[in-house]
Amino acid sequence: MKFRFLFMFLVLSGYGTVSMAQRVPEADSAVTTKHQVSSGGQRFAYTAKTGTQPVWDDKGKVLAAVNYTYYTRDDVRDLGKRPLVISFNGGPGSASVWMQLAYTGPRLLNIDDEGYPVQPYGFKENPYTILDVADIIYVNPVNTGYSRILDDKADRTLFFGTNADIRYLAEWLNTFVTRHNRWTSPKYLIGESYGTTRVSGLALELQNAQWMYLNGVILVSPTDLGIKREGAIEKALRLPYFTAAAWYHQQLSPQLQGRDLEDLLTEVEAFTLDKVLPAIARGYSINPGEKAAIIEKMSAYTSLSTTVIAQHNLDISTSFFWKELMRSEGFTVGRLDSRYLGLDLKDGGERPDYNAELTSWLHSFTPAINYYMMNELGYKTDVKYNMFGSVHPWDRSNDNTGASLRQAMAANPYLHVMVQAGYYDGATDYFNAKYNMWQMDPSGKLANRMSFKGYRSGHMMYLRKDDLMQATKDIRDFIRASTPKEGQPAKY
Incomplete structure (x- = not known):
């Protein structure tokens, strides 16, 4: 009787999908909530779905749970024509909190116009979200956000390395796209910092191993993408x-x-x-x-x-x-x-x-994302949200992600690339980002599908209000420019 009462209490309290009484996430879970936002001169309703989706081994055994948040605009009639933006941050042990709460998502961190923390902590509507033109999924790779390895015997090298990371995430995305019926949607990858290494490799892995072709890749504050530059x-x-x-x-x-x-x-x-x-x-x-x-x-x-x-x-x-x-x-x-x-x-x-800068960012982002996930998205759990998770040792060998992105572009005439970089970023500086582009395509044959945008701020250029406004406009313009006319063939 006591057990039955406890079970009914949990169900009525809303904890039937994601339990507060656990320190590891469920392998497969979801919470769905309804919201509204104004962007692009329109006010519209949207749905937020946050939860976990499993990572399986070749025999179908669950190895890990990958946490995500998926935003879709409600008044869209034809998902086949609706762009889907797949978003990753970097680290490589960083959660996708940064772009979700400060750049492209429907909610915006409570900071001043230059990006500094203010109190009370929290968030507000993001009038510059790209949700007016595209649906968005923010993915937290294993050990970031609420994502965790669930099988104690699982081989860590399946997750923690440049190429391993790309392989399992490509397989995971195949499942996600299938579950949500997005195969015919124009698809875009956006990555920030190490996330640019990740999405550059994913562009080719999705194409070659999952037969999933993209319309665009957006590189925000890119790494060296495996392009050598010693001496x-x-x-x-x-x-x-x-x-x-x-x-x-x-x-x-x-x-x-x-x-x-x-x-x-x-x-x-x-x-x-x-x-x-x-x-x-x-x-x-x-x-x-x-x-x-x-x-x-x-x-x-x-x-x-x-x-x-x-x-x-x-x-x-x-x-x-x-x-x-x-x-x-x-x-x-x-x-x-x-x-x-x-x-x-x-x-x-x-x-x-x-x-x-990092201490300033953690100051404002950490309380906001924890409050947002529980109170607005209804994701109630005792699992710690890892702003930065343990993913070491990380195998950085055989990083050919820049070459992979070029190869994906060469084989897919639809695929465009845009680089976004802040002039005051000293970790992944803007001039090295330009050098990436020159060396990826020294012949210039792909130059008409590659573009560079510079901003007067740093690594997370969108923290500065003026740059947030311009950078989100640049994404909208990029999506429109890389969406082919109906019936336009992918050929040279």
Whole structure:
């Protein structure tokens, strides 16, 4: 009798699907809720479905549960024509909270217009959500969000590695698309940071192993995508980012500071490729006078002293730059977004004590996502939401994801790629993102299907309101441009 009463209490309390009394998620669960939002000049209803879907082995045994949130607009009559955006974040151990609550989703983190935390913590409607033009699924890979390995004997290498991650997620997406009847929908992948490695590899894996063809891939603050850049090229490509960060903090000369940022960066990019790269490559063989002139110019473009640049043999590491740029004023600058300032124990040293931007982001995102999942989406569980989960050791070998994305584009004439990058991102900087594009397609045969968009913020450029407005507009434009006219064949 007592057990029966407890069971009825749980059902009536709404815990029949996702239980609060467990520390691991159910393998297969879902909670569905109804909402409204205004975007694109319209107010419309949408459905949010959040839950878990299993990962099986080859024999059908459940190994893990992958947590997702799926948003669909309610007044859509033909899902076959409705774009589906599949969203991943990075890490590789990071949940998909960042873009869900601050970029493309229907709810927006409560922050100020530049992206800094404010209280009370929480969220509001996102008037810039792309849900007006596309449905969205946010996927949390194993050990991120509420996703977990369920079989204690499961081989961790099936999940934690560049290529393993791509393989199991492609299989998982096949199941999701089949369950939700989205095979005929135009499909897009969007990934941020390590998520760009993930979606670049997925583009080819979905195409070759799941026979699922995409219309577009959006790379937000991309990694190196397995494209090698050791030696002189790695050292030289940092310079335009240094200029952008120095410009933002008004450390440059009045003449340079008065220039428009993007106009100045065009000049610095040319100097980097034409002067700095060959100078570093030549090492001690360079003419001393030529070397001194290049150091003077680098000093002007970064605000670092000629002495410091000479002492580093023209090779300024990013970690040293974050410490050095504002050292005289007692601040460090952020790694992922150099607009953010930090305070170290000592002004001396070679690198900052902590990442000022990341602590700021966790400050505002963590309470918001936990409150949102339970109170608005009705997902009630004792499983901890992992902002960052343990996915180590991560096997990074055989990363050919940039080449995979190029191959997918070559084999699929419908497939377009857009890169979005913030000028103040010092971890995955914008100039290296451009270099990716040049090296992925050195022939230029795919150039008309590749585009670059730069923004005046950092790694998560959408945290700044002006960039959120522009970046979501850019996504809408990209979706429209990459949706072929009815009956248009995929051929060269």
